[in-house]
Amino acid sequence: MPANAISNHDETGTYGPRALRPDIWSMALLLSLLAGCAAAPLDRAGSLPSYDGLTRSDGLVAHSLLRVSRDDVLAAKTVKIIPTAFSMRAESAAFTPEQRSLVTNAVDRALCSGLSERFVVVGLSEPADLTVRAVVTQVKATNATVVGVSKVASVGTSILLPNVPVPIPRIPIGMGSLSLEAEALNSQGVQRAVMIWGRGANAFLDSGTVAKEGDAYSLAAKFGGDFSKMLVKGKTPFGATPSFPSRAKLAALVGRAPKYEACKVFGKSPGVTGFAGERLGLPPAWTDKAPANVEKAASKAP
Structure with a gap:
Protein backbone atom coordinates (compact mmCIF):
# COMPACT_ATOMS: atom_id res chain seq x y z
CA MET A 1 0.00 0.00 0.00
CA GLY A 36 -12.33 1.28 41.66
CA CYS A 37 -15.71 0.23 43.04
CA ALA A 38 -16.65 -1.61 46.20
CA ALA A 39 -19.05 -4.53 45.71
CA ALA A 40 -22.67 -4.31 46.87
CA PRO A 41 -24.87 -7.45 46.83
CA LEU A 42 -28.46 -7.54 45.59
CA ASP A 43 -29.68 -9.97 48.23
CA ARG A 44 -33.36 -10.41 49.05
CA ALA A 45 -33.77 -9.72 52.74
CA GLY A 46 -37.37 -10.90 52.97
CA SER A 47 -38.85 -7.58 54.05
CA LEU A 48 -41.05 -7.35 50.93
CA PRO A 49 -44.19 -9.47 50.41
CA SER A 50 -43.30 -10.27 46.79
CA TYR A 51 -40.20 -10.36 44.59
CA ASP A 52 -41.97 -11.64 41.48
CA GLY A 53 -41.22 -10.28 38.02
CA LEU A 54 -38.03 -8.40 38.84
CA THR A 55 -35.72 -7.55 35.96
CA ARG A 56 -32.10 -6.41 35.99
CA SER A 57 -31.48 -2.72 35.34
CA ASP A 58 -28.06 -1.20 35.97
CA GLY A 59 -26.49 2.20 35.81
CA LEU A 60 -22.78 2.91 35.40
CA VAL A 61 -22.00 2.07 39.03
CA ALA A 62 -25.36 1.23 40.63
CA HIS A 63 -27.07 -2.14 40.17
CA SER A 64 -30.71 -3.02 40.64
CA LEU A 65 -33.51 -5.49 40.19
CA LEU A 66 -36.83 -3.73 39.69
CA ARG A 67 -40.43 -3.87 38.63
CA VAL A 68 -42.81 -0.94 38.15
CA SER A 69 -46.46 -0.77 37.07
CA ARG A 70 -46.06 2.30 34.91
CA ASP A 71 -49.72 3.28 34.42
CA ASP A 72 -50.63 2.85 38.09
CA VAL A 73 -47.61 4.79 39.29
CA LEU A 74 -48.11 7.64 36.84
CA ALA A 75 -51.78 7.89 37.83
CA ALA A 76 -50.87 8.44 41.49
CA LYS A 77 -50.88 12.00 42.83
CA THR A 78 -50.04 11.69 46.52
CA VAL A 79 -47.41 9.69 48.41
CA LYS A 80 -46.31 9.10 51.96
CA ILE A 81 -43.01 7.73 53.23
CA ILE A 82 -42.62 5.19 56.02
CA PRO A 83 -39.25 5.93 57.67
CA THR A 84 -36.47 3.68 56.42
CA ALA A 85 -35.18 0.98 58.76
CA PHE A 86 -32.17 -1.33 58.97
CA SER A 87 -32.80 -5.05 58.61
CA MET A 88 -31.63 -7.22 61.49
CA ARG A 89 -28.77 -8.53 59.35
CA ALA A 90 -27.63 -5.03 58.37
CA GLU A 91 -27.74 -3.95 62.00
CA SER A 92 -24.89 -6.37 62.69
CA ALA A 93 -22.55 -3.91 60.95
CA ALA A 94 -20.38 -1.86 63.29
CA PHE A 95 -22.62 1.22 63.23
CA THR A 96 -23.94 3.00 66.28
CA PRO A 97 -27.66 3.86 66.45
CA GLU A 98 -26.71 7.46 65.67
CA GLN A 99 -24.79 6.42 62.56
CA ARG A 100 -27.67 4.24 61.37
CA SER A 101 -30.04 7.14 61.91
CA LEU A 102 -27.88 9.40 59.73
CA VAL A 103 -28.01 6.83 56.91
CA THR A 104 -31.75 6.13 57.08
CA ASN A 105 -32.61 9.82 57.40
CA ALA A 106 -30.48 10.54 54.32
CA VAL A 107 -32.56 7.94 52.43
CA ASP A 108 -35.86 9.45 53.54
CA ARG A 109 -34.82 13.03 52.90
CA ALA A 110 -33.68 12.16 49.36
CA LEU A 111 -36.92 10.24 48.75
CA CYS A 112 -38.98 13.18 49.95
CA SER A 113 -37.07 15.64 47.81
CA GLY A 114 -37.18 13.45 44.71
CA LEU A 115 -40.84 12.49 45.03
CA SER A 116 -41.77 16.16 45.46
CA GLU A 117 -40.89 16.61 41.78
CA ARG A 118 -44.31 15.20 40.85
CA PHE A 119 -46.17 13.98 43.92
CA VAL A 120 -47.72 15.76 46.85
CA VAL A 121 -45.99 14.27 49.89
CA VAL A 122 -48.33 13.81 52.87
CA GLY A 123 -47.89 12.74 56.48
CA LEU A 124 -48.11 9.17 57.73
CA SER A 125 -51.57 9.69 59.20
CA GLU A 126 -53.05 10.93 55.90
CA PRO A 127 -54.39 8.83 53.01
CA ALA A 128 -52.16 8.57 49.94
CA ASP A 129 -52.23 6.97 46.52
CA LEU A 130 -48.83 5.39 47.18
CA THR A 131 -46.97 4.41 50.33
CA VAL A 132 -43.19 4.05 50.07
CA ARG A 133 -41.00 2.04 52.40
CA ALA A 134 -37.34 1.07 52.19
CA VAL A 135 -35.10 -1.27 54.19
CA VAL A 136 -31.32 -1.26 54.40
CA THR A 137 -30.34 -4.87 53.70
CA GLN A 138 -26.55 -4.64 53.68
CA VAL A 139 -23.98 -2.08 54.64
CA LYS A 140 -20.19 -2.11 54.60
CA ALA A 141 -18.36 0.37 56.76
CA THR A 142 -15.78 2.80 55.37
CA ASN A 143 -12.17 2.53 56.46
CA ALA A 144 -11.84 6.05 57.83
CA THR A 145 -8.05 5.83 58.16
CA VAL A 146 -7.58 5.10 54.45
CA VAL A 147 -9.90 7.97 53.53
CA GLY A 148 -7.82 10.25 55.72
CA VAL A 149 -4.64 9.21 53.90
CA SER A 150 -6.37 9.90 50.56
CA LYS A 151 -7.38 13.37 51.71
CA VAL A 152 -3.82 14.16 52.80
CA ALA A 153 -2.51 13.02 49.40
CA SER A 154 -5.08 15.18 47.63
CA VAL A 155 -4.18 18.27 49.67
CA GLY A 156 -0.48 17.63 49.11
CA THR A 157 -0.94 17.48 45.35
CA SER A 158 -2.93 20.73 45.31
CA ILE A 159 -0.10 22.45 47.19
CA LEU A 160 2.61 21.12 44.89
CA LEU A 161 0.59 21.88 41.74
CA PRO A 162 -1.60 24.85 42.72
CA ASN A 163 -2.49 25.84 39.15
CA VAL A 164 -2.89 22.36 37.69
CA PRO A 165 -6.30 20.64 38.09
CA VAL A 166 -5.15 17.08 38.82
CA PRO A 167 -8.00 14.71 39.78
CA ILE A 168 -6.81 12.48 42.61
CA PRO A 169 -8.84 9.28 43.09
CA ARG A 170 -9.12 7.98 46.63
CA ILE A 171 -7.22 4.85 47.59
CA PRO A 172 -9.47 1.94 46.52
CA ILE A 173 -9.15 0.09 49.82
CA GLY A 174 -11.74 -0.11 52.58
CA MET A 175 -14.49 1.56 50.57
CA GLY A 176 -18.03 1.22 51.87
CA SER A 177 -21.18 -0.01 50.17
CA LEU A 178 -24.94 0.03 50.67
CA SER A 179 -27.82 -2.20 49.56
CA LEU A 180 -31.53 -1.60 50.03
CA GLU A 181 -34.87 -2.99 48.96
CA ALA A 182 -37.93 -0.80 48.63
CA GLU A 183 -41.50 -0.87 47.42
CA ALA A 184 -44.41 1.42 46.67
CA LEU A 185 -47.88 0.17 47.65
CA ASN A 186 -51.20 1.56 46.43
CA SER A 187 -54.01 2.50 48.80
CA GLN A 188 -55.17 -1.15 48.83
CA GLY A 189 -51.71 -2.36 49.87
CA VAL A 190 -50.85 -3.83 46.46
CA GLN A 191 -47.27 -3.51 45.21
CA ARG A 192 -46.92 -1.11 42.30
CA ALA A 193 -43.15 -0.74 42.29
CA VAL A 194 -40.23 -2.73 43.71
CA MET A 195 -36.49 -2.11 43.64
CA ILE A 196 -33.53 -4.01 45.04
CA TRP A 197 -30.57 -1.64 44.80
CA GLY A 198 -26.88 -1.89 45.53
CA ARG A 199 -23.94 0.41 45.02
CA GLY A 200 -20.40 0.52 46.30
CA ALA A 201 -18.29 3.61 46.75
CA ASN A 202 -16.19 4.52 43.73
CA ALA A 203 -12.59 5.70 43.93
CA PHE A 204 -13.22 8.37 41.27
CA LEU A 205 -16.81 9.45 41.96
CA ASP A 206 -17.03 9.25 45.77
CA SER A 207 -14.36 11.23 47.59
CA GLY A 208 -15.19 9.69 50.97
CA THR A 209 -15.37 11.08 54.49
CA VAL A 210 -13.43 10.16 57.62
CA ALA A 211 -16.24 8.16 59.22
CA LYS A 212 -17.38 4.53 59.25
CA GLU A 213 -20.77 5.57 57.91
CA GLY A 214 -19.34 8.02 55.38
CA ASP A 215 -19.89 6.02 52.19
CA ALA A 216 -23.21 4.54 53.34
CA TYR A 217 -24.47 8.04 54.11
CA SER A 218 -23.47 9.36 50.68
CA LEU A 219 -24.90 6.33 48.88
CA ALA A 220 -28.17 6.59 50.82
CA ALA A 221 -28.99 9.85 49.06
CA LYS A 222 -28.15 8.29 45.70
CA PHE A 223 -30.59 5.44 46.32
CA GLY A 224 -33.30 7.91 47.33
CA GLY A 225 -32.72 9.75 44.07
CA ASP A 226 -32.89 6.57 41.96
CA PHE A 227 -36.01 5.13 43.59
CA SER A 228 -37.91 8.41 43.57
CA LYS A 229 -36.97 8.96 39.91
CA MET A 230 -38.44 5.54 39.07
CA LEU A 231 -41.75 6.55 40.62
CA VAL A 232 -41.75 10.01 39.07
CA LYS A 233 -41.08 8.65 35.57
CA GLY A 234 -42.74 5.25 35.90
CA LYS A 235 -39.68 3.45 34.50
CA THR A 236 -36.10 2.53 35.31
CA PRO A 237 -34.05 5.52 36.43
CA PHE A 238 -31.00 4.27 34.54
CA GLY A 239 -30.01 4.94 30.96
CA ALA A 240 -31.94 8.17 30.43
CA THR A 241 -30.34 11.44 29.41
CA PRO A 242 -29.68 13.58 32.52
CA SER A 243 -32.15 16.43 32.96
CA PHE A 244 -31.65 19.79 34.61
CA PRO A 245 -32.96 19.75 38.21
CA SER A 246 -36.15 21.64 39.02
CA ARG A 247 -36.28 24.75 41.20
CA ALA A 248 -37.45 22.64 44.15
CA LYS A 249 -34.53 20.24 43.67
CA LEU A 250 -32.04 23.10 43.47
CA ALA A 251 -33.52 24.64 46.61
CA ALA A 252 -33.06 21.36 48.47
CA LEU A 253 -29.47 21.05 47.25
CA VAL A 254 -28.52 24.42 48.75
CA GLY A 255 -30.18 23.61 52.07
CA ARG A 256 -33.50 25.43 51.85
CA ALA A 257 -36.66 24.17 53.55
CA PRO A 258 -38.45 21.21 51.91
CA LYS A 259 -41.36 21.84 49.57
CA TYR A 260 -43.91 19.94 51.69
CA GLU A 261 -44.55 20.02 55.42
CA ALA A 262 -44.37 16.21 55.61
CA CYS A 263 -40.74 16.35 54.47
CA LYS A 264 -39.67 18.67 57.27
CA VAL A 265 -39.53 15.77 59.73
CA PHE A 266 -36.38 14.63 57.89
CA GLY A 267 -34.76 18.04 58.13
CA LYS A 268 -33.10 20.25 55.56
CA SER A 269 -30.28 19.10 53.33
CA PRO A 270 -26.86 20.21 54.63
CA GLY A 271 -26.56 22.10 51.34
CA VAL A 272 -23.37 24.01 50.65
CA THR A 273 -22.03 23.23 54.13
CA GLY A 274 -22.49 19.51 53.54
CA PHE A 275 -20.90 19.70 50.11
CA ALA A 276 -17.86 21.53 51.45
CA GLY A 277 -17.62 19.15 54.39
CA GLU A 278 -17.65 16.15 52.08
CA ARG A 279 -14.88 17.65 49.93
CA LEU A 280 -12.81 18.08 53.09
CA GLY A 281 -13.66 14.58 54.31
CA LEU A 282 -15.56 15.69 57.42
CA PRO A 283 -17.81 13.08 59.07
CA PRO A 284 -21.47 13.58 58.05
CA ALA A 285 -22.46 14.05 61.70
CA TRP A 286 -20.49 17.31 61.69
CA THR A 287 -22.53 18.91 58.91
CA ASP A 288 -25.88 17.07 58.94
CA LYS A 289 -27.96 18.01 61.94
CA ALA A 290 -30.86 15.65 61.31
CA PRO A 291 -33.91 16.21 63.54
CA ALA A 292 -33.81 14.20 66.72
CA ASN A 293 -37.55 13.52 66.56
CA VAL A 294 -37.55 11.52 63.32
CA GLU A 295 -40.08 8.72 63.90
CA LYS A 296 -38.88 5.27 62.89
CA ALA A 297 -41.01 2.27 62.02
CA ALA A 298 -42.57 0.62 65.05
CA SER A 299 -41.21 -2.81 64.22
CA LYS A 300 -37.83 -3.91 62.88
CA ALA A 301 -37.56 -5.36 59.40
CA PRO A 302 -36.53 -9.03 59.11
Missing part, protein backbone atom coordinates in the same frame (compact mmCIF):
# COMPACT_ATOMS: atom_id res chain seq x y z
CA PRO A 2 1.42 3.46 -0.86
CA ALA A 3 2.63 5.55 2.04
CA ASN A 4 0.32 8.41 1.13
CA ALA A 5 -2.71 6.09 1.46
CA ILE A 6 -1.91 5.50 5.11
CA SER A 7 -1.43 9.21 5.78
CA ASN A 8 -4.74 10.02 4.12
CA HIS A 9 -6.56 7.62 6.37
CA ASP A 10 -4.90 9.16 9.41
CA GLU A 11 -5.80 12.69 8.35
CA THR A 12 -9.47 11.87 7.89
CA GLY A 13 -9.56 9.90 11.12
CA THR A 14 -11.39 7.04 9.40
CA TYR A 15 -9.01 4.17 10.02
CA GLY A 16 -5.96 5.72 11.60
CA PRO A 17 -4.96 5.89 15.28
CA ARG A 18 -6.82 9.19 15.73
CA ALA A 19 -10.13 7.42 15.16
CA LEU A 20 -9.31 4.94 17.90
CA ARG A 21 -8.28 7.43 20.56
CA PRO A 22 -11.76 8.44 21.78
CA ASP A 23 -12.80 4.79 22.05
CA ILE A 24 -9.60 3.85 23.82
CA TRP A 25 -9.90 6.66 26.34
CA SER A 26 -13.59 5.98 26.92
CA MET A 27 -12.88 2.32 27.54
CA ALA A 28 -9.99 3.15 29.84
CA LEU A 29 -12.18 5.52 31.85
CA LEU A 30 -14.98 2.96 32.10
CA LEU A 31 -12.58 0.23 33.24
CA SER A 32 -11.07 2.59 35.81
CA LEU A 33 -14.48 3.46 37.20
CA LEU A 34 -15.50 -0.17 37.47
CA ALA A 35 -12.17 -1.31 38.91
Whole structure:
Protein backbone atom coordinates (compact mmCIF):
# COMPACT_ATOMS: atom_id res chain seq x y z
CA MET A 1 0.00 0.00 0.00
CA PRO A 2 1.42 3.46 -0.86
CA ALA A 3 2.63 5.55 2.04
CA ASN A 4 0.32 8.41 1.13
CA ALA A 5 -2.71 6.09 1.46
CA ILE A 6 -1.91 5.50 5.11
CA SER A 7 -1.43 9.21 5.78
CA ASN A 8 -4.74 10.02 4.12
CA HIS A 9 -6.56 7.62 6.37
CA ASP A 10 -4.90 9.16 9.41
CA GLU A 11 -5.80 12.69 8.35
CA THR A 12 -9.47 11.87 7.89
CA GLY A 13 -9.56 9.90 11.12
CA THR A 14 -11.39 7.04 9.40
CA TYR A 15 -9.01 4.17 10.02
CA GLY A 16 -5.96 5.72 11.60
CA PRO A 17 -4.96 5.89 15.28
CA ARG A 18 -6.82 9.19 15.73
CA ALA A 19 -10.13 7.42 15.16
CA LEU A 20 -9.31 4.94 17.90
CA ARG A 21 -8.28 7.43 20.56
CA PRO A 22 -11.76 8.44 21.78
CA ASP A 23 -12.80 4.79 22.05
CA ILE A 24 -9.60 3.85 23.82
CA TRP A 25 -9.90 6.66 26.34
CA SER A 26 -13.59 5.98 26.92
CA MET A 27 -12.88 2.32 27.54
CA ALA A 28 -9.99 3.15 29.84
CA LEU A 29 -12.18 5.52 31.85
CA LEU A 30 -14.98 2.96 32.10
CA LEU A 31 -12.58 0.23 33.24
CA SER A 32 -11.07 2.59 35.81
CA LEU A 33 -14.48 3.46 37.20
CA LEU A 34 -15.50 -0.17 37.47
CA ALA A 35 -12.17 -1.31 38.91
CA GLY A 36 -12.33 1.28 41.66
CA CYS A 37 -15.71 0.23 43.04
CA ALA A 38 -16.65 -1.61 46.20
CA ALA A 39 -19.05 -4.53 45.71
CA ALA A 40 -22.67 -4.31 46.87
CA PRO A 41 -24.87 -7.45 46.83
CA LEU A 42 -28.46 -7.54 45.59
CA ASP A 43 -29.68 -9.97 48.23
CA ARG A 44 -33.36 -10.41 49.05
CA ALA A 45 -33.77 -9.72 52.74
CA GLY A 46 -37.37 -10.90 52.97
CA SER A 47 -38.85 -7.58 54.05
CA LEU A 48 -41.05 -7.35 50.93
CA PRO A 49 -44.19 -9.47 50.41
CA SER A 50 -43.30 -10.27 46.79
CA TYR A 51 -40.20 -10.36 44.59
CA ASP A 52 -41.97 -11.64 41.48
CA GLY A 53 -41.22 -10.28 38.02
CA LEU A 54 -38.03 -8.40 38.84
CA THR A 55 -35.72 -7.55 35.96
CA ARG A 56 -32.10 -6.41 35.99
CA SER A 57 -31.48 -2.72 35.34
CA ASP A 58 -28.06 -1.20 35.97
CA GLY A 59 -26.49 2.20 35.81
CA LEU A 60 -22.78 2.91 35.40
CA VAL A 61 -22.00 2.07 39.03
CA ALA A 62 -25.36 1.23 40.63
CA HIS A 63 -27.07 -2.14 40.17
CA SER A 64 -30.71 -3.02 40.64
CA LEU A 65 -33.51 -5.49 40.19
CA LEU A 66 -36.83 -3.73 39.69
CA ARG A 67 -40.43 -3.87 38.63
CA VAL A 68 -42.81 -0.94 38.15
CA SER A 69 -46.46 -0.77 37.07
CA ARG A 70 -46.06 2.30 34.91
CA ASP A 71 -49.72 3.28 34.42
CA ASP A 72 -50.63 2.85 38.09
CA VAL A 73 -47.61 4.79 39.29
CA LEU A 74 -48.11 7.64 36.84
CA ALA A 75 -51.78 7.89 37.83
CA ALA A 76 -50.87 8.44 41.49
CA LYS A 77 -50.88 12.00 42.83
CA THR A 78 -50.04 11.69 46.52
CA VAL A 79 -47.41 9.69 48.41
CA LYS A 80 -46.31 9.10 51.96
CA ILE A 81 -43.01 7.73 53.23
CA ILE A 82 -42.62 5.19 56.02
CA PRO A 83 -39.25 5.93 57.67
CA THR A 84 -36.47 3.68 56.42
CA ALA A 85 -35.18 0.98 58.76
CA PHE A 86 -32.17 -1.33 58.97
CA SER A 87 -32.80 -5.05 58.61
CA MET A 88 -31.63 -7.22 61.49
CA ARG A 89 -28.77 -8.53 59.35
CA ALA A 90 -27.63 -5.03 58.37
CA GLU A 91 -27.74 -3.95 62.00
CA SER A 92 -24.89 -6.37 62.69
CA ALA A 93 -22.55 -3.91 60.95
CA ALA A 94 -20.38 -1.86 63.29
CA PHE A 95 -22.62 1.22 63.23
CA THR A 96 -23.94 3.00 66.28
CA PRO A 97 -27.66 3.86 66.45
CA GLU A 98 -26.71 7.46 65.67
CA GLN A 99 -24.79 6.42 62.56
CA ARG A 100 -27.67 4.24 61.37
CA SER A 101 -30.04 7.14 61.91
CA LEU A 102 -27.88 9.40 59.73
CA VAL A 103 -28.01 6.83 56.91
CA THR A 104 -31.75 6.13 57.08
CA ASN A 105 -32.61 9.82 57.40
CA ALA A 106 -30.48 10.54 54.32
CA VAL A 107 -32.56 7.94 52.43
CA ASP A 108 -35.86 9.45 53.54
CA ARG A 109 -34.82 13.03 52.90
CA ALA A 110 -33.68 12.16 49.36
CA LEU A 111 -36.92 10.24 48.75
CA CYS A 112 -38.98 13.18 49.95
CA SER A 113 -37.07 15.64 47.81
CA GLY A 114 -37.18 13.45 44.71
CA LEU A 115 -40.84 12.49 45.03
CA SER A 116 -41.77 16.16 45.46
CA GLU A 117 -40.89 16.61 41.78
CA ARG A 118 -44.31 15.20 40.85
CA PHE A 119 -46.17 13.98 43.92
CA VAL A 120 -47.72 15.76 46.85
CA VAL A 121 -45.99 14.27 49.89
CA VAL A 122 -48.33 13.81 52.87
CA GLY A 123 -47.89 12.74 56.48
CA LEU A 124 -48.11 9.17 57.73
CA SER A 125 -51.57 9.69 59.20
CA GLU A 126 -53.05 10.93 55.90
CA PRO A 127 -54.39 8.83 53.01
CA ALA A 128 -52.16 8.57 49.94
CA ASP A 129 -52.23 6.97 46.52
CA LEU A 130 -48.83 5.39 47.18
CA THR A 131 -46.97 4.41 50.33
CA VAL A 132 -43.19 4.05 50.07
CA ARG A 133 -41.00 2.04 52.40
CA ALA A 134 -37.34 1.07 52.19
CA VAL A 135 -35.10 -1.27 54.19
CA VAL A 136 -31.32 -1.26 54.40
CA THR A 137 -30.34 -4.87 53.70
CA GLN A 138 -26.55 -4.64 53.68
CA VAL A 139 -23.98 -2.08 54.64
CA LYS A 140 -20.19 -2.11 54.60
CA ALA A 141 -18.36 0.37 56.76
CA THR A 142 -15.78 2.80 55.37
CA ASN A 143 -12.17 2.53 56.46
CA ALA A 144 -11.84 6.05 57.83
CA THR A 145 -8.05 5.83 58.16
CA VAL A 146 -7.58 5.10 54.45
CA VAL A 147 -9.90 7.97 53.53
CA GLY A 148 -7.82 10.25 55.72
CA VAL A 149 -4.64 9.21 53.90
CA SER A 150 -6.37 9.90 50.56
CA LYS A 151 -7.38 13.37 51.71
CA VAL A 152 -3.82 14.16 52.80
CA ALA A 153 -2.51 13.02 49.40
CA SER A 154 -5.08 15.18 47.63
CA VAL A 155 -4.18 18.27 49.67
CA GLY A 156 -0.48 17.63 49.11
CA THR A 157 -0.94 17.48 45.35
CA SER A 158 -2.93 20.73 45.31
CA ILE A 159 -0.10 22.45 47.19
CA LEU A 160 2.61 21.12 44.89
CA LEU A 161 0.59 21.88 41.74
CA PRO A 162 -1.60 24.85 42.72
CA ASN A 163 -2.49 25.84 39.15
CA VAL A 164 -2.89 22.36 37.69
CA PRO A 165 -6.30 20.64 38.09
CA VAL A 166 -5.15 17.08 38.82
CA PRO A 167 -8.00 14.71 39.78
CA ILE A 168 -6.81 12.48 42.61
CA PRO A 169 -8.84 9.28 43.09
CA ARG A 170 -9.12 7.98 46.63
CA ILE A 171 -7.22 4.85 47.59
CA PRO A 172 -9.47 1.94 46.52
CA ILE A 173 -9.15 0.09 49.82
CA GLY A 174 -11.74 -0.11 52.58
CA MET A 175 -14.49 1.56 50.57
CA GLY A 176 -18.03 1.22 51.87
CA SER A 177 -21.18 -0.01 50.17
CA LEU A 178 -24.94 0.03 50.67
CA SER A 179 -27.82 -2.20 49.56
CA LEU A 180 -31.53 -1.60 50.03
CA GLU A 181 -34.87 -2.99 48.96
CA ALA A 182 -37.93 -0.80 48.63
CA GLU A 183 -41.50 -0.87 47.42
CA ALA A 184 -44.41 1.42 46.67
CA LEU A 185 -47.88 0.17 47.65
CA ASN A 186 -51.20 1.56 46.43
CA SER A 187 -54.01 2.50 48.80
CA GLN A 188 -55.17 -1.15 48.83
CA GLY A 189 -51.71 -2.36 49.87
CA VAL A 190 -50.85 -3.83 46.46
CA GLN A 191 -47.27 -3.51 45.21
CA ARG A 192 -46.92 -1.11 42.30
CA ALA A 193 -43.15 -0.74 42.29
CA VAL A 194 -40.23 -2.73 43.71
CA MET A 195 -36.49 -2.11 43.64
CA ILE A 196 -33.53 -4.01 45.04
CA TRP A 197 -30.57 -1.64 44.80
CA GLY A 198 -26.88 -1.89 45.53
CA ARG A 199 -23.94 0.41 45.02
CA GLY A 200 -20.40 0.52 46.30
CA ALA A 201 -18.29 3.61 46.75
CA ASN A 202 -16.19 4.52 43.73
CA ALA A 203 -12.59 5.70 43.93
CA PHE A 204 -13.22 8.37 41.27
CA LEU A 205 -16.81 9.45 41.96
CA ASP A 206 -17.03 9.25 45.77
CA SER A 207 -14.36 11.23 47.59
CA GLY A 208 -15.19 9.69 50.97
CA THR A 209 -15.37 11.08 54.49
CA VAL A 210 -13.43 10.16 57.62
CA ALA A 211 -16.24 8.16 59.22
CA LYS A 212 -17.38 4.53 59.25
CA GLU A 213 -20.77 5.57 57.91
CA GLY A 214 -19.34 8.02 55.38
CA ASP A 215 -19.89 6.02 52.19
CA ALA A 216 -23.21 4.54 53.34
CA TYR A 217 -24.47 8.04 54.11
CA SER A 218 -23.47 9.36 50.68
CA LEU A 219 -24.90 6.33 48.88
CA ALA A 220 -28.17 6.59 50.82
CA ALA A 221 -28.99 9.85 49.06
CA LYS A 222 -28.15 8.29 45.70
CA PHE A 223 -30.59 5.44 46.32
CA GLY A 224 -33.30 7.91 47.33
CA GLY A 225 -32.72 9.75 44.07
CA ASP A 226 -32.89 6.57 41.96
CA PHE A 227 -36.01 5.13 43.59
CA SER A 228 -37.91 8.41 43.57
CA LYS A 229 -36.97 8.96 39.91
CA MET A 230 -38.44 5.54 39.07
CA LEU A 231 -41.75 6.55 40.62
CA VAL A 232 -41.75 10.01 39.07
CA LYS A 233 -41.08 8.65 35.57
CA GLY A 234 -42.74 5.25 35.90
CA LYS A 235 -39.68 3.45 34.50
CA THR A 236 -36.10 2.53 35.31
CA PRO A 237 -34.05 5.52 36.43
CA PHE A 238 -31.00 4.27 34.54
CA GLY A 239 -30.01 4.94 30.96
CA ALA A 240 -31.94 8.17 30.43
CA THR A 241 -30.34 11.44 29.41
CA PRO A 242 -29.68 13.58 32.52
CA SER A 243 -32.15 16.43 32.96
CA PHE A 244 -31.65 19.79 34.61
CA PRO A 245 -32.96 19.75 38.21
CA SER A 246 -36.15 21.64 39.02
CA ARG A 247 -36.28 24.75 41.20
CA ALA A 248 -37.45 22.64 44.15
CA LYS A 249 -34.53 20.24 43.67
CA LEU A 250 -32.04 23.10 43.47
CA ALA A 251 -33.52 24.64 46.61
CA ALA A 252 -33.06 21.36 48.47
CA LEU A 253 -29.47 21.05 47.25
CA VAL A 254 -28.52 24.42 48.75
CA GLY A 255 -30.18 23.61 52.07
CA ARG A 256 -33.50 25.43 51.85
CA ALA A 257 -36.66 24.17 53.55
CA PRO A 258 -38.45 21.21 51.91
CA LYS A 259 -41.36 21.84 49.57
CA TYR A 260 -43.91 19.94 51.69
CA GLU A 261 -44.55 20.02 55.42
CA ALA A 262 -44.37 16.21 55.61
CA CYS A 263 -40.74 16.35 54.47
CA LYS A 264 -39.67 18.67 57.27
CA VAL A 265 -39.53 15.77 59.73
CA PHE A 266 -36.38 14.63 57.89
CA GLY A 267 -34.76 18.04 58.13
CA LYS A 268 -33.10 20.25 55.56
CA SER A 269 -30.28 19.10 53.33
CA PRO A 270 -26.86 20.21 54.63
CA GLY A 271 -26.56 22.10 51.34
CA VAL A 272 -23.37 24.01 50.65
CA THR A 273 -22.03 23.23 54.13
CA GLY A 274 -22.49 19.51 53.54
CA PHE A 275 -20.90 19.70 50.11
CA ALA A 276 -17.86 21.53 51.45
CA GLY A 277 -17.62 19.15 54.39
CA GLU A 278 -17.65 16.15 52.08
CA ARG A 279 -14.88 17.65 49.93
CA LEU A 280 -12.81 18.08 53.09
CA GLY A 281 -13.66 14.58 54.31
CA LEU A 282 -15.56 15.69 57.42
CA PRO A 283 -17.81 13.08 59.07
CA PRO A 284 -21.47 13.58 58.05
CA ALA A 285 -22.46 14.05 61.70
CA TRP A 286 -20.49 17.31 61.69
CA THR A 287 -22.53 18.91 58.91
CA ASP A 288 -25.88 17.07 58.94
CA LYS A 289 -27.96 18.01 61.94
CA ALA A 290 -30.86 15.65 61.31
CA PRO A 291 -33.91 16.21 63.54
CA ALA A 292 -33.81 14.20 66.72
CA ASN A 293 -37.55 13.52 66.56
CA VAL A 294 -37.55 11.52 63.32
CA GLU A 295 -40.08 8.72 63.90
CA LYS A 296 -38.88 5.27 62.89
CA ALA A 297 -41.01 2.27 62.02
CA ALA A 298 -42.57 0.62 65.05
CA SER A 299 -41.21 -2.81 64.22
CA LYS A 300 -37.83 -3.91 62.88
CA ALA A 301 -37.56 -5.36 59.40
CA PRO A 302 -36.53 -9.03 59.11
